[in-house]
Amino acid sequence: MAAGTPVVVDISKLELGQQITVNWRQKPVWVLRRTPQILATLNTLTDRLRDPESRVKSQQPAYARNKYRSIRPEYLVVIAICTHLGCVPSFRPEVAPADLGAEWMGGYFCPCHGSRFDFAGRVFKGVPAPINLLVPSHRYLSDQLIEIGVDAT
16 A cells, blocks of 8 residues: 555544554554543643644644644544654553652653653643644544544545
8 A cells, every 4th residue: 555545443432531543654643532531631731731722833734723633622633653753652541640740630651751742642841842743634534434644624
């Protein structure tokens, strides 16, 4: 298959709080089904984030330039590569684990150099990663299928 071929992802069995990884253009892409608690937490982190409004246009398509960084708030679709040096961050959904501290509300932690991202892929201040995780072009074919690699517009 050509490197740019779109990938169709079935999200029908994705449970609340569950994440899957798919391969697109030889890159891992996460699809996370966010819980109501995760969505509520996103609103509380703004002052701790480097770019909470996703103002760097190259980070995501225009239709994902919002606090959820998604077309539908319940689902996050991001390229799973740290924007610092290309490591793959860890999915860390637990709140306040001993190794990440009491202020950790869940998200993604890059073990290579300590960058942290929330569950919208927004980077925290004071870490090496310069920008948010990238949102690939994608669209919903139905309530159960997402096509990654094709623009929603």
